[in-house]
Amino acid sequence: MQNTSPATLSILSSSSRTLLVCEGAWTLNHLAKIATELESYKAVSPIIWDVSNVTELDSAGATLWNLYSNRFQKEGFNSEIIGSKDDHLQLYNLLYPHPKEDIPLPKRRGWLYSLGLETHLFLQGIGRFLNFLGEAFVVLLYSLRHPSTIRYRSISSHIITAGFDALPIIAVSAFLIGVVIAFQSIVQLQKFGADILIVDMIGISLTRELAPLITAIVIAGRSGSAFTAQIGAMKMTQEIDAMKTMGFHPYLFLVWPRVIALMIVLPLLIFFADIIGIFGGMVIANTQSHLSYTEFINRLQGALPIKHFIIGIVKGPFFAILIAMVGTYRGFQVSSSTESIGRYTTKSVVNAIFLVIACDALFSILLTELKL
C-alpha cells in the first residue's frame, strides 16, 4: 500500500541556505496550499529541495518544482533538487528534457496599426468582390454566346424557392407596413380634416419606397443567407472542387441561376407587396376614418401617378443583383471550417441589407435631381 498522505512543505531557512523539505503525495489535488505558500515566499539564500520523502509525483508536482526553481534562480539564488526517486526523476526529465523557453506574448500593436490593417483588409475585400463580379460577368458573356449553357432548370427552381415560397412572409410584412403607415398618418391628417389624403400618402410612400425596401430586406435575410449557406456547404463537401474538375464553371452553375432568378422574382414580389400594402392601408382607412373601399380606390387612381409605381418596380432588379451577388460571393469565401459558414452568412446578410439601403438612397438622390 502506498502512502498517500497529502503533500507537505516545510521551509527550514538559514542565512547560508534554505531547505525546502517536500513530503507526501505531490499530486494535482494536494498542491493548492503549497503553491500559495510558495507564491508569497521570498528566498533569502540558495534553495535546496529535499524530495526524498515524496511518495507520489505527477505532472502538477513536477511543474511546481520547475516553476519555483526557475523563479528562485531568476531572483539570484541557486536552486537544486536532491534525493529524488528514480521514477520521479524520469517523469521530471520526460516533462522537462531541456529548459523550456518562455514564449513572449505577441507584441500588442498600437491603434494606428490596427486601423491601417483593417483599412487594408477592407480595401482588399472590395478588390476581391470586384474580382468576383468581373469573373462572373466574363462567364456570363461566354454563356450568352452559348445559350445551351444557361441553366434554365436551376433558374426556375430558384424562382420557386426564392420567390414563390416567399409570398406569405412578404404578404404579412407588406400588410403590416401598410397598416402602420395608415395608422400614423391618419392621426395627423385628421387634425386638418384632410383624411382623404391618406390615399396619396399610402399610395406614393408604399409603391415608391417602402414596398421595394421591405421586400428587398426580407429577401436579403431569406434568400441572401440561404445562397451563402448553400454554396458554403457545397464548398465544404468539395462539391465546388468536383464541379471545377468536371469543367462546370461554378459561377455558371451556382451564381447566375440565383442572380437571374432573383432579378426576375424581386420586381414581381415588389408588385405583390404594393398591392398587399395598399390593401392594409385601405383596411385601416376604412375602420379608422370610414373611408369606403370604393372611395379609396377611386381616389388612388388620381392620386398615384404611374411613375411612382414604375420607379419602385425598377429598383427590384438592382436590389436583386446586390443581394444575390453578395450572397453567392460570401458563399465562395467559406473555408473548410464549420464556423466560417455562420460567419459568412452573417456577413452576407449585413452587407446585402446595407447595400440595398445605400442603393435606395442613391436612387432617391438621383431621381429627385432628375425631378422624377
Place this chain on the structure above:
Amino acid sequence: MNPIVIEARDIVTCFGENLIHDSISCTIRENEIYALLGGSGSGKSTLLREMIMLGAPTSGTLRVFGKDIANLSLVEAQKLRQKWGVLFQAGGLYSSLTVGENIALLYEEYTDLPPNLIHELIKLKIDLVGLPPHAIHLYPSELSGGMVKRAALARALALDPKLLFLDEPTSGLDPLSSRQFDALIRQLRDLLGLTVVMVTHDLDTIHHIVDRFVLLGEKRVIAEGTLEEVLSINHPIVDYFFQKGTHGIQS
C-alpha cells in the same frame, strides 16, 4: 517504357510566406498506379490539386498529356478536364442529386446520348464499382462512407477517362473495405488501361497496388521509384514513413 502522362518540373509553391514545395519534380507514366506520399503538411494534396488545375504552382511547369497546364485556353482546359476523373476525399458528390443523377450530369452536359442509353451507362458504372443497383436512386446523405467513395468513383469514371486522380481513397474505410477498394482500383487499371494517381497514407495500399510513388518531405522530393528502390535508401523520413524496423513494411 510507357509514355509519360504527367510531368512535374521544379514545382515551387508558396502560400503567402509559407513555402510548401521547394523545387519538386516527378514523372508519371501511362498505365501505372502512382502515389504521392508524405507526412501531414508535406504538400502532397496541394500537388494533386495543382495537377487537376484547382491551384497553380508559384513557379515550375506541369505537363499533363504533354500540355503545359499553365498556358491553356479555356477550351483546351475544358477538353483536358474531360480526359480525367477525380475522386475527392469527401466524395464531392452533389448532395442535391441522387447517385444516378450525379453520374448522369456528366453525360447530359458533355454528350448527346439519348436518355435510355445514359441510364444503361449509369447502371453499368454503378455495377462496375460494386454498388448495389438500388443505390442509383439514393442521395449521398443516405450512403455509408464506403458507398460514397464507390459512388464518387463511378462518377469519376463516367466519361471513361484515361487518367484517374484519387485523394485518399481508403481514408475513413474499415480495413476490409479498404482492401476491396484497392482490388477494385487495380482491376479497373488492368481492365480499362487507366493511369491512376493517388494521395494516400495507407501502407497496405502502397504495398499491394502502388507501382511507383514519390515521397515528399522537407518541402522536397525525398525519393521516387518503386517500393524496393525507395526502401533501399537510407533516409530518416523513409524510415519514419515506412516504420522500418517496427511493424511497418519490410523490404
